[in-house]
Amino acid sequence: MSLNLLMPEFIVDRNYERCIGCQVCVRQCANLVHYYDEEENRVFTDESNCVNCHRCACLCPTKAITIRRNPLEFKENANWTPRAIREIYKQAETGGILLTGMGNDRPYPVYWDHMLINASQVTNPSIDPLREPMELKTFLGGKPDVLRIKEGKLDEELPPQLELEIPVMFSAMSFGSISYNACEALARAASGTGIMWNTGEGGFHKNLRKYGSNTIVQVASGRFGVDPDYLEAGAAIEIKIGQGAKPGIGGHLPGEKVSSDISETRMIPAGSDAISPAPHHDIYSIEDLRQLIYSLKEATDYKKPVSVKIAAVHNVAAMCSGIARAGADIIAIDGYRGGTGAAPLRIRDNVGIPVEFALAAVDTRLREEGIRNRVSLVCAGGHKEQRRHYKSGGAGSGCRLYCPVCTDCHGMPYVPEVLHGQVQLGDCDAGPLVDKEAQPGNCFEKTYESS
Amino acid sequence: MNIGTSTGTASPAGISRKRIYCMEEVCIGCRLCEIYCIAAHSKYKYDLVKTFKKMLKRPLPGIIVEEQKPVSFGLQCRHCQEPECVKSCITGAMKKDPVTGVVTNDAFRCIGCWTCILACPYGVIRRDEQEGKIASKCDFCIENNGEPACVKNCPNEALQIGLAWE
16 A cells, blocks of 8 residues: 555644543544553554544543644645645545535535625614514415406416425435435425425435425436326426536435435435436427426426526536526526535635526526516525525525535545445445434424424 | 333322333434433543542443344333333342332342342343442433433434333
8 A cells, every 4th residue: 555645634632631531432423533442541543544523522421532634834825725736636536526425515605794784774664573574485386477356356367386484495405415314404494494305316205295385396317216196296397407516517426325215216226326417408499498398297297396406517508598598497506515415626716606606697687688577586505694695685595514524534444344334435425324323303392393 | 112201190090100212213223312311320420530540340221222233222220010020029129119110129138149130021230240249230210200311311302201001
């Protein structure tokens, strides 16, 4: 074995005054960082695999563990940053394309943060939310060109609408990329809040179909788990064309992760790789997209709104114009900060445009063309906090599960005996043991049942 | 399983009593329940550092985490309706409280004959030979108002108090 130039990124400090040797850290670390030495009767640490997930620090009952950045410096060079050097080392070490998870983590400007919110004081008196209800209910879907009203009621039927209690939705995350428990947590939270979660293209697990009225089912390029029951089971159907974290790139769920449960839900053989091609092989033009939109509408009796999700890229306005004319009810735009289970690092960090600009460009274009009412816009991609949600203008926005961890799982060497089983395959929450850590009941009662 | 919070409620089915249940599907096998159980029954009570640093002879945990990855669950005394250990105890040390239904072992009367261990169908009684021979098991933290330390400190809410009908 040749010399590995990658030095540990973090240092794990253990306060032996406090460490009681209970070995919770040993049992809980997914990367085998901690180990117990019987002869010394002490717990020791090998931090070369530490990804600073804080799991040991949080679970340590005496809070004896602290993790800090390894102070080991590279020689200063404005061109060759430590990050660039480490990435090259890693690429050399693994011999593969660097893969990563989550969304773009580079310090690119967040344009939401450069906007402030206006408020009403005199002409519209301000509202006290504790005494006067503030309704945030939002309906997504096409609206007619003119509202015809007869005897105080709408004269014609509206196109199918998706009803949200608040203009927030969970972004699409598939069963397989995330675990069953994580899916259940999303589904329960969505139904508790009156919003939507999205199956991604992982199929719709049979146990979760009871949350169908709060579910958007996705039809993506792999078509996993799609059948008439699936289309009927959700409140809306989403055709995924692109994803903000990796515009123009498909997906690959390694066969090792395709368990019997995932295989049944995705309708593929257990153990086989689930490949989502980059394009839909039946969509090479807007006309083809129109055919798919209408075949889905036909299959569901025109009762469910059909959404089309695309990544925010430079010609997004023209694409959205085409999508609106192709008959979609909702257009979801995913900005470059959007999350993913796995994407090539260089793509995640360098492809796509901010959703702030995409949203403005699309809205302007659709208004100019007089077709803005035909579609609702949903904007997603890295809404980390409430203010950014708000500033997206109530257009309906998406948020993802935040994994506080490493975004680094693909760079990890393969350790067959890794406790959590599949951690090295990315999206470690799909490993059988890590799955259990995502307890869907945690905080649910506190959030939804305390009032 | 009936999950609830009240206790001693009469119902057509009988008396409902608090029991500890483990949701195996979310038990992560960290064994913090064992650690906190040991501390809760030590002379330092909830001081983990003192319990583990100063006491060479520590109480045995009343909860045992059974484990075969990825399956794991914490198991402790079921405080049976008709406890075999109480029936088999030759000195009357093992008793079931008629009000709470909690089965406890009186260390003063226990002579360490292990008959209860033979009789227990769940295998949740352990031999404690550190200071004299006594049988060690879960006492439902009765000294702590029946708020079991394991349930309170389970980081994934896998251990929960539920009601059993007797």
